[in-house]
Amino acid sequence: MPPIAIIAGLIGVSIMLIIYALWPKGANMQDVIRRRMSGRKTTEENTLLKQTGKESVAKKMMQAVAPLAMKPVMPKSDLEVSKLRIKLANAGFRGESAPMIFLASKTILAIGLGIVGLIYGWTRGDEAQKIAGIGLFCTALGFMGPNMWLNMAAGKRAEQVRNGLPDSLDLLVISVESGLALDAAIQRVGDEMRHVHPIVSEEFQIATLETQMGIPRAEALNNVATRTGVSEMRSLVAIVNQAEKFGTSVARALRSQADALRVKRRQKAEERAQKTTVKLMAPLILFIFPAIFVVLAGPAALKLIDTLGSTGLGKK
Numbered sequence: 056m057p058p059i060a061i062i063a064g065l066i067g068v069s070i071m072l073i074i075y076a077l078w079p080k081g082a083n084m085q086d087v088i089r090r091r092m093s094g095r096k097t098t099e100e101n102t103l104l105k106q107t108g109k110e111s112v113a114k115k116m117m118q119a120v121a122p123l124a125m126k127p128v129m130p131k132s133d134l135e136v137s138k139l140r141i142k143l144a145n146a147g148f149r150g151e152s153a154p155m156i157f158l159a160s161k162t163i164l165a166i167g168l169g170i171v172g173l174i175y176g177w178t179r180g181d182e183a184q185k186i187a188g189i190g191l192f193c194t195a196l197g198f199m200g201p202n203m204w205l206n207m208a209a210g211k212r213a214e215q216v217r218n219g220l221p222d223s224l225d226l227l228v229i230s231v232e233s234g235l236a237l238d239a240a241i242q243r244v245g246d247e248m249r250h251v252h253p254i255v256s257e258e259f260q261i262a263t264l265e266t267q268m269g270i271p272r273a274e275a276l277n278n279v280a281t282r283t284g285v286s287e288m289r290s291l292v293a294i295v296n297q298a299e300k301f302g303t304s305v306a307r308a309l310r311s312q313a314d315a316l317r318v319k320r321r322q323k324a325e326e327r328a329q330k331t332t333v334k335l336m337a338p339l340i341l342f343i344f345p346a347i348f349v350v351l352a353g354p355a356a357l358k359l360i361d362t363l364g365s366t367g368l369g370k371k
Contacts, residue, residue: 145284146208147254161201168197209284212254216285219252221320223259224291224313231306237295238266258283273299287316 136154143153172193176186223244230240245259258279265275276292291312298308 141281141284142205142209144282145212146205147212149282157201157205161198164197164200165194166197168200169194213283213285215252215254216258216283217287218320219248219255220285220287220291221313221316223248223252223255224309224316228306228309228313231309237299237305238263238272287319 139154139157143149143157148157169190173186173190176189181189226247227240227244230243231237235243241259242263245256245263248256248259261282262275262279265278266272270278273292273296276295280289280292291309294308294312295305297303298305
């Protein structure tokens with residue numbers, strides 16, 4: 056098949072998906088608006104109108120295209136879907152439609168970058184085999200791009216949780232030792248750490264809401280450890296659950312864990328400081344040393360050239 060036919064087919068599919076996304080979904084909304092203007096309205100209709108007014112065109116297009124785009128990359132089992140939800144939660148995306156949007160983005164980016172690669176190779180006048188190779192490379196890059204971005208986002212969020220956990224534990228220890236119950240202390244930490252460590256505060260607030268809804272505290276804390284995906288948080292949850300199970304002092308266990316996390320954070324900072332000298336070698340060798348060499352050896356080299364030229368040795 057000629058490359059032009061492939062490009063035309065892919066562009067046609069993209070245009071059909073856009074038309075399908077923008078196509079009216081029926082007259083129900085028009086009937087609601089007509090009844091709204093005629094004075095016959097209900098609370099449900101008003102709520103529907105407000106929600107529809109807030110939705111952007113991009114969101115409507117994504118919701119319409121996502122179910123079709125996610126079918127080629129849909130996980131084969133519920134276990135894979137669960138793992139994907141956990142990975143998205145580690146990156147901070149806990150919405151119900153997060154997996155669908157993520158899977159759809161892989162298909163859309165793969166098709167879009169594939170089309171761009173084919174057009175780029177065709178405009179350069181390359182051979183059909185080379186155009187196909189560029190298209191396949193761009194398609195694979197678009198398909199794997201969301202996975203790389205998700206891993207980076209999850210790692211960045213985990214680092215923020217690790218940095219904020221020692222301070223949050225210190226406040227938790229103070230709250231427990233001052234007489235507050237563990238649930239009230241977790242709620243207090245979630246409220247106080249909102250501006251300093253917002254991610255840790257959000258997770259503790261979610262755990263508080265879950266316990267208020269009737270979920271056992273141990274399960275709520277385990278959910279926090281699952282959503283963050285941080286080993287330090289899992290250790291903290293295990294220590295709290297064991298302290299409550301065996302009847303030991305929760306405040307003492309939390310203080311020991313806070314001290315250990317603080318020492319670990321300081322050791323990581325020292326490790327990064329030690330790595331700085333090694334990381335500075337590349338810019339020193341490539342950029343700073345050549346400039347210093349020119350400044351120091353340049354005048355001597357010019358003087359040597361002038362001396363050799365004046366004595367006649369330079370002509371030989």
